[in-house]
Each structure stands twice: as structure tokens, then as C-alpha cells.
Amino acid sequence: MKTIIYIDGYNLYYGLVKNTKYKWLDLHSLFSEIAKIQNPQSQIVSIKYFTAPVITKFSQHKEKSQQSQNYYHKALCTKSENCIEIINGYFDVDMSSPVLYQKPIDLKARVKTWKLEEKQTDVNIALEMYRDATQGQCKQQILVSSDSDLIPALNYISNDFIDIVLGLVLPRSNSNKRKNKGLSQYANWTRTHINNDELEKHQLPNKIPTKKKPIYKPKYW
Numbered sequence: 001m002k003t004i005i006y007i008d009g010y011n012l013y014y015g016l017v018k019n020t021k022y023k024w025l026d027l028h029s030l031f032s033e034i035a036k037i038q039n040p041q042s043q044i045v046s047i048k049y050f051t052a053p054v055i056t057k058f059s060q061h062k063e064k065s066q067q068s069q070n071y072y073h074k075a076l077c078t079k080s081e082n083c084i085e086i087i088n089g090y091f092d093v094d095m096s097s098p099v100l101y102q103k104p105i106d107l108k109a110r111v112k113t114w115k116l117e118e119k120q121t122d123v124n125i126a127l128e129m130y131r132d133a134t135q136g137q138c139k140q141q142i143l144v145s146s147d148s149d150l151i152p153a154l155n156y157i158s159n160d161f162i163d164i165v166l167g168l169v170l171p172r173s174n175s176n177k178r179k180n181k182g183l184s185q186y187a188n189w190t191r192t193h194i195n196n197d198e199l200e201k202h203q204l205p206n207k208i209p210t211k212k213k214p215i216y217k218p219k220y221w
Contacts, residue, residue, distance in 0.1 A: 001041045001165070004138040005031050006125050008145035008171075009051030010118055015146060015171040022199035023221045024072070028080040030194075030202035031169070035142060038167060038189055042140060044083065048128055049076065050121045052089045058116055061220065068218040075208050075215045087128070089120030126153035133161045142167035143187075146180050154186035169194070 007027060017023050027047055035042035051073075059065035076084045096115035099107060129141055130153065141157070141164060143150065158166055168187035170180055174195045184190040208215040 001039060001043060001140050002045050002138045003035055003042045003140040003142060004045060004132055005035070005047045005142045005144065006129055007031070007047065007049045008121060008125060008143075008147055008150075009049055010121070011145045011147055012171040016173060016194060017199065020196070020199065021221075022196070022203065024075075024204045024206075024217045025199060026079060026202045026204045027076060028083055030198060031142065031144065033198075033202070034169060034191060034194075035140075035167070038191070039140070039165075045138060047080065047084045048087055048125075049073075049084055050087050050089065050125050052091050052118050052121065055091050055093065055116070058093070058114070064218070064220070068221065071215055071218060074210075075204050075217075078208055078210055078215065079204055087124055089118060089124060092117045092119050122147060122149045125150060129153055129157060133157050133164055138164070140165040140167060142169060143183070144169045144171055146170045146172065146183070148180065148182045151182045151186070154183060158186040165189075167191070 017025060027049065028044065031047065032044050035044060054065045054069050056062050056066050061068070073086050077086070094115050096113050097110045098113060099105060100109040100111050102109065125145070129143070132138055133141065143154065143166070154166060157164060166187045167189050168183055169191040170193060172193045174193045179190060179192055204217065206217045
């Protein structure tokens with residue numbers, strides 16, 4: 001069964017690996033195994049990884065964060081023999097003036113903050129899924145995200161392409177096995193969590209050879 005996997009990169013990062021030692025995750029290996037557990041006939045033809053370049057001035061490790069992200073993306077594509085496609089959105093940075101938290105609410109009591117917002121990821125995922133379905137690129141689509149903004153996309157695909165199997169993997173640890181009912185209602189199957197032993201099993205090698213310089217796992221990862 002020809003399968004395409006669509007991964008919400010920041011949802012995966014913040015929902016599953018941020019505070020762990022498993023950031024050097026082999027996406028192809030992990031999600032191929034998950035897909036075959038659900039259906040042994042699953043054949044991964046493409047993995048589309050949706051993310052956005054980090055903004056160094058808002059990153060804990062500054063330039064190293066951007067460098068590490070670049071190394072990871074290159075490692076993913078090299079290890080998977082270009083089965084993985086990196087699709088970038090961007091971060092929008094602006095000043096925000098939210099209402100100060102207090103009771104009762106005082107709409108005049110505001111504080112200036114930086115607002116950092118990821119843009120285009122949801123629409124990129126929705127369009128890629130619908131376009132692939134329209135072009136007959138696969139028989140199964142697996143979404144890796146818990147973002148409810150993608151409910152309309154799954155709704156349309158499930159209604160317009162009844163022969164396509166829709167899978168959903170929620171990027172959460174085994175300590176959080178709650179379903180996302182909004183997304184799951186349109187999926188043929190749902191995986192509610194990913195175990196730590198699975199994350200540990202599916203790590204990229206610390207050193208990945210290339211035709212030029214090898215790629216190394218960042219030390220602070």
C-alpha cells in the first residue's frame with residue numbers, strides 16, 4: 001500500500017522530544033515501523049516534513065540552534081536516501097500587547113511582549129495532502145500532528161477520496177494517551193502516543209557519512 005507520511009515538525013518537537021535526549025530522531029525508520037504495525041502492506045514512498053527555520057535571536061543556543069537544525073535536516077535526507085522532503089514555512093515576529101492576567105479583567109492593563117508565530121505549516125500540510133490525494137500519489141496518508149486546525153483537511157479528504165486510508169499519529173509520550181477526537185473522527189486508525197523505547201530505538205547514527213564532510217549529531221542534543 002503506497003503510503004505518504006505528513007509530519008508537523010514543531011508539533012512533533014514540542015509534543016514529544018523537546019525535553020528528551022531523542023531529538024536526533026530517524027523519522028523514516030520510526031514511522032515506517034509504525035505504519036507497518038498498523039498495516040504490514042504499508043510501503044513508504046515519501047515523508048513530508050513541515051517546519052520553519054529557527055530565528056537565532058529567540059533561540060537558547062543562538063546560531064548553534066540554526067546550525068543544529070540544518071544538520072538534522074541534512075541528516076534526515078541523507079539517511080533516508082532523499083525519501084524525506086523538507087517543506088518550510090516561516091516565523092512571523094511582531095510586538096504584542098496582551099491583557100495582563102488578573103481578576104477581575106482590566107482591558108487597560110496590558111504588557112508588551114514579543115509574539116513569535118509559525119506561519120504556513122497548517123495550510124502547507126492541508127494542500128500537500130489534498131494534492132497528493134487528487135493526483136493519486138498514494139493509497140494511505142498518515143498525518144503526524146495533534147493540531148486541530150487540520151480537522152477540515154481530514155474531513156475533506158475522507159469525504160472526497162473514500163478509497164484513501166487515513167492514519168493519525170499523535171506526537172505525544174506514553175504518559176499522555178488522550179485521543180484528539182476532532183482529528184480521529186476522520187481517521188481510519190489513530191496511534192495515540194509514541195513510547196520512549198521507540199524513540200530510543202529509532203535514532204540516527206551519531207555520525208553520518210556524506211560525499212563531502214560527515215554530519216555529526218549536535219553535542220547538546
